[in-house]
Amino acid sequence: MQPFSAFNLFRRALGGHTSWQAQWRQPSLKSEYDVVIIGAGGHGLATAYYLAKEHGVRNVAVIERGWLGGGNTGRNTTIIRSNYLFDESAALYDHAVKLWEGLSQGINYNVMYSARGVLMLAHTVHDVQSAQRHIHANRLNGVDNEWLSPEECREFCPPLNIAKNIRYPVMGGALQRRGGTARHDAVAWGFARAADALGVDIIQNCEVTAIRRNAAGAVEAVETTKGTVRTKKVGVVTAGHTSVVMGMAGVRMPLESFPLQALVSEPVKPAFPCVVMSNTIHAYISQSDKGEMVIGAGTDVYPSYSQRGALHIAEHTLDAICELFPMFRRMRMLRNWGGIVDVTPDRSPILSKTPVPGLYVNCGWGTGGFKATPGSGNVFAHTIARDEPHPINAPFSLDRFRDGFLIDEAAAAAVAH
Amino acid sequence: MVDISSDRRTVLDGLQFTSPADAEVRIEPVAAMSRLALRGRPGIETAVAPVFGFNLPSTACTSATAAEYAALWVGPDEWLVTAPDGRVDVVKAALEEACAGVPHAITDISHRNVGLTISGPKATWVLSHGCPLDFDLAAFPVGMCTRTLLGRTEVVLWRRAEDTFRIEVWRTFADYLIGFLNEARKELAA
Amino acid sequence: MLIINCPYCGARPEVEFRHAGEAHVARPAGTESLTDEEVVDRLYFRSNPKGMTVERWRHVHGCGRFFNAVRDTVSDFFVTTYKTGEPKPDLEALKAGAAK
Amino acid sequence: MSFRKAAGGRIDRNKPISFSFDGKTYQGYAGDTLASALLANGVHLVGRSFKYHRPRGILTAGIDEPNALVGVGKDDAHYTPNLRAPVIELYDGLKAESQNRWPSLGFDIGAVNDLLLSRFIPAGFYYKTFMWPKSFWTKVYEPKIRAAAGLGRAPETPDAARYTQVYQTTDILVVGAGPAGLSAALSASRSGKRVMLVDEQAEMGGSLLHNLTEVIEGKSASEWVADALTELKANPKVTLLPRATAFGYYPHNFIGINERLTDHLANPPANLPRERQWQVRAGEVVIAIGSLERPLVFPDNDRPGVMMAEAARAYVNRWGVLPGRRAVIATAHDSAYRVALDLKAAGIQIATIADLRGDVSGELVSAAEAAGIRVQRGAVITGTRGRKRITQAHVARIQPNGTAAAPEAIACDLLLMCGGWTPSVHLFSQSRGKLTFDEALQAYVPGQSVEKERSAGACRGLFDLGAILEDGWKAGADAAAAVGGVVAPFRVIDVKGSVKESGGYLGALPHGRNVNTVKAFVDFQNDSTAKDIKLAVREGMRSIEHVKRYTTTGMATDQGKTSNMNALGIVADTLKTPVPAVGLTTFRPPYSPITFGAFAGLARGDLFDPLRKTPSHDWATRAGAAFEPVGQWMRAWYFARPGEDMHAAVNREVKAVRSSVGMFDASTLGKIEVVGPDAAAFMNLLYTNAWTKLGVGKCRYGVMLREDGFVMDDGVVGRLAEDRFHVTTTTGGAPRVLHHMEDYRQTEFPHLDVWLTSTTEQWAVVAVQGPKARDVVRKLVGDFDLSKEAFPPMSVAETAIACVPGRLFSVSFTGEIGYELNVPADYGAALWEAVFEAGREFGITPYGTETMHVARAEKGYIIVGQETDGTATPDDVGLGWAVGKTKPDFVGKRALARPAMSAPDRKQMVGLFTEDPKVVIEEGAQIVLDPNQPVPMKMVGHVTSSYWSPTVGRSIAIAMLRGGRARIGETVYIPMPEGTIAAKVVEPAFYDKEGERLNG
């Protein structure tokens, strides 16, 4: 792998940048791998990277239907935080945040992790109570999260409208300073390049069409549009398409797939210093390095694989943005797109072994899995390599629905992203 | 006993009904009236006839009226019945008797709703600011009634004439709704 | 905003409706008889198909009725809607019809 | 020096207009755009590019403009950044400023990026660097990158404008009012159906507005347009919307259209919205949005003075402006010859036409040559000169091996380019129709449709006017037929002077220069060049989607209108694959950028969300109450007297309830009337409790579960008759509960004869609570016997209250004697006042939700949503007693029987007494058993409710604690930032555990 550095950039610039190699190879599909990862999103690529890096499993293929990073990883609002309520969730997401903090250096790719602070607004007494509960739980879990008064919120985010007479006045907010954003594409590309360098084959434009099981019920091969691959271990990391892919192995999932929309404004000079989220009125906003306001909506309200959402959902989000930031009303929407998110009944992910030997699944991140990308890949690689969960993901088993030990971030009034 | 029976205050008091846009669209409050939610198994449509003088409309989104009464189809086993103010107990009793043979339910909702009339050449234009239905006469003929959305409130909309609609709305949403309609017709100000 | 054909009121805009989950996940008369496994399955596991799905909607801001629909989750286009209690349509036949 | 023609064009020379750009005042005319007026004043340098801060001029005459972006607005409350000069209509006093430059447009420090740094900052450079030292990213590098990026500045003052939205249904929607769209609208409108015709521009006519050559049915193009519009305007079933962009094509023929009403006016009428967003449901759609001219990709193709050929023709013909005096025209398409002829006729010298094609001929070429214009066949531009305005174009012959020979420098102040025409398939593609690649055209055109739409004219690859007019006519007629209209007969539209034109090129041109140093721009605004795209491909970005994201080509504010096809050509060429094999990026809404405010529409301020007020709202406001929003409701929180804070007010209110009497507006509680012969059977299934035996006139506290066994809602239910229950729900839960009940009623238990009606708003409710409650209520109910024997706690009666027909409940949520007085809502305000009067002699005290919470917590009553969070079973919160164990079935029963639902270490509701009675724990605080353990600590529960209890005279708290009931008597710890609080686990009832007070 050609190292990325200012020096190398300078050196190769002198040669007109003609000597840069491909960031990943275009390998052809081999007939057998130790592990096949289905889905080259951030989670799948990170899984492959950590399999190779930490577990010495290098004969790995990541098989991707389209282009790597083209799923939700490439279409999300990139909010990163770990101030989740339950111990299990806080541990999982904070594991990720710790990895984010050194990720650019670790994979030698600037993923632009920007700890700009994530401010979650409270608009009702109930919101305040819920935020306080999170803050206290986070503190005892060693996760930073602090309460800001409306005035402090405004100081942290000057465009914020804290007028008392608006329909949903800001009653304060919970701020996680270590939270922030990262460049979505860079995350996928950085992991792809680093995994490729360790020998992982990333096969794009190759759709998995079947998962074959042997007489004992265990995984023996996957069939793809580029041929059949023998393997004893398959990790399914296909986000919105998990029900479809798991169905190929005959496993029903506790999932529904919903469209989730995001949009960007035209780019402007720096005008928004942090990330602001309001779950009560459904709005999420930050400004990207390029200058667009990146805005997220709530999910559309019926399951769909159409990868676009309805106009009225996006509108509802912009209503809220315009109330909270009335100076942005004159800004203009540049592009509005959708992704397909897979949602579990308790809004917590599944990182788990399955009833099928050799089949592992990483899914259910819903509207909020980008933030977990490195942590998820890290513990999922452990699960696949050792055939047993890492302590951090043990609670996130598929069995929890049968056993009744849900990790109900939704019911506990946690927020979506 | 303390007597408040003459101290009736509607939520429409004090709301802004007049507007410089009145020539194009008028919005007016409807006086108090009796309202009943009438539900029942098939057979109820005809069972009520002795009370109302008509059968309940059984075609979706249609209404039937006679001198004192109106019955609006709002669901396959649900009608919104209106009668003059102060008659709710009498009407209810009469209906209970007439419907005795058919399983049914009658609930007084006289105060739950308030009524508005919106009329004028631009009435459908203003309604279209909050309601996605097609107001072309072919699609929404005179006499048609339906529950729907208007802005962020649920309403029952009933076309009384080509350019006149009755709006029934839950009382606490009236304030918002008038504000919404006023804002929508602002541009029509003469 | 989709147009949804309410079996009672006809074609109406999506905002009048509320999606109400997978259809034909019947609740047995005696829930006692369900095994734990079946309980969990009914509660949490969904077929979530890519393609034709059979689902429930309620015309909540209209006639108030729940009803069933067959919809293609890729295009979001409705294939048919029908009243609650009516049998589940033959999806294979509908697919064949849609393909034409 | 004026570059305005003496005559001609569609501007009104009788209406001069003055405007300013970067502080300098200029003159233009009514009908001008900012771009045409600037050009008329000889101003070509208008903006700076995104990354390299290169000087940029006006490239186009339309919405596809990537360079000439400016900020406009008389003050900050009216300021809009990033507007495109060619589509800004001029009005008197318009103030525009250039962007992305410092200190000035003419001298921009940021240009070092171009002059010195550009070789070090190729596509994606930031991914490769800025990683060390680690802390520098957020502190140093990122702020610098951000400051350099962005374009205009965001407004800082709240927007002064209003916006509205309107839904509309039409039979036929025609998008685009060029020849195709006008013709479609004509035939469609003759069918008797409702037709809407929308166009993004101020004037309808599209390309016909600058077409002076062709003669349509014996009329000039502009006469033909005027006649068509006259006919359409006269038809009452036709709606014409100029200045209206169809920005999004949503499922089921739902089209978002943004109409701009005031931006072109110097003094807009106050009652007009700035923009109106139309959401149109169309039976059939005709897409007639034309095509976009493609730039040519050659070195330094971005200088001010480089312009699209057809744009120059539009400036000359439509606005009477000469964009230069001496032009070089570079083309790969016949249409540039028409441009050359028109420009020459206007007095612009045509230095040469450099045509890429070696063997070009035809009517137009002959005409050009006949007019004395030099035509160089097989020629290419290899470079240009002139930093702030082009001075030279370098024209070279393409050699047989495809490379460029040594160039000839040709002086010019205008360089026009035409790489061919790209059909605008944006809306078709958004509708999810399938595109096909037309090899002959080298363009994507609409293929298989999904929605009920059809494309007509240039947007489907037709480029000859006669054919376009006929195509439009047919599309309109077909659409009319599809919606059942009368079909207009086919019409042959005679066009004179129309020539079938062809040509086109995709990708970068040969230039024979050092590929590593020249910049041949593909995406002008985002400064992505041919070599950036090649670098991306070299680095493994082989999917066009990767190329887009790595180089940001097509991601600028024009969304690739000028760049996408050339990028595709370069990728295809680099990969040696055919264009269609590379694919195409996804077209997404909006077609062109749309104001946020227009999406928000009326939903702002008070109209953002309905606010529901209780009957006592005005009274409470006058009494100085503080309010809290609960769902859409606004409820009185506490009634502070002068000098009191919340704490003091609540203490006083609680004491009054305990010692005398208090009153509370409980109207917000959800109410559902459950009626029918099977009402009790239905209640048995929906609530955990047993209802069959509840006597008429009696009440019971009911608990509702979800099917998964967790507590969903609770409330008091009164039985009014055998077949009639008055059910109450939590304030926030009312709609959810009704929906849940309807769901079971209709789908699972349709055999039951029972119906549900929301009566929340029918009844106003005043709760009167306290030892003197009976004395107060007695004054309001006449002869009604309120004695404990006749009307014990948990009774209900339909009786007159203050002489109006009411429903009287004896229920207590405070532990004191209590009544809830329900009257028809119109009487609510009067009742509130009457109760206050009746209670005056007892010092009756109005109280708010906070006191209600404290009083119920003193009794250990739960609040759903506070003690429960969707993971609590009835037993967890001490409501096991309410679960009818012997009932055969109820919703949630089976799920409740799962082993995990009764595990001993579930969180259970307990009370907490802090060791220091003065300490009130914060709600939400977490509980541990060992306060000295390291972080992360093992948490065993959390505090759900916590108050100072004026009654008990100490702090009280309710908590959900793992295995809590078994821990009663133990000490637990609440580690807080200020120190650890120790608390004893107690029963969750702090006052009058035996309920003696109700017997008073």
Ligand SMILES: Cc1cc2nc3c(=O)[nH]c(=O)nc-3n(C[C@H](O)[C@H](O)[C@H](O)COP(=O)(O)OP(=O)(O)OC[C@H]3O[C@@H](n4cnc5c(N)ncnc54)[C@H](O)[C@@H]3O)c2cc1C
């Ligand atoms: C609009 C939006 C906003 C969001 N905002 C946030 C946010 O702010 N913060 C946050 O933390 N999260 C956010 N999320 C969620 C986040 O994007 C996802 O949870 C996360 O990116 C999932 O990553 P992944 O790698 O699991 O899935 P993906 O990136 O979706 O990768 C799955 C891959 O599997 C491939 N695949 C599917 N089927 C097959 C098959 N049969 N064969 C081969 N390959 C297949 C897909 O093509 C895809 O590339 C958002 C999501 C969306 C849509």
Ligand SMILES: NC(=O)c1ccc[n+]([C@@H]2O[C@H](COP(=O)([O-])OP(=O)(O)OC[C@H]3O[C@@H](n4cnc5c(N)ncnc54)[C@H](O)[C@@H]3O)[C@@H](O)[C@H]2O)c1
């Ligand atoms: N010489 C050539 O080869 C060549 C090439 C291209 C076009 N043309 C000429 O251009 C014309 C093409 O006619 P046409 O009618 O197809 O196109 P047109 O360009 O004349 O008209 C399209 C109209 O659609 C409007 N529009 C575009 N997108 C819109 C949107 N999203 N919402 C609302 N309005 C939108 C534009 O403002 C424009 O007025 C013909 O006159 C043809 O001769 C010629």
Ligand SMILES: Cc1cc2nc3c(=O)[nH]c(=O)nc-3n(C[C@H](O)[C@H](O)[C@H](O)COP(=O)(O)O)c2cc1C
């Ligand atoms: C954080 C973020 C920022 C984006 N910024 C831009 C942008 O500046 N310009 C743009 O055209 N698209 C932008 N996009 C959107 C992408 O162009 C694209 O719509 C998205 O990745 C989904 O892909 P699709 O639209 O091709 O399906 C951005 C996307 C994300 C996730």
Ligand SMILES: [Zn+2]
């Ligand atoms: Zn209906």
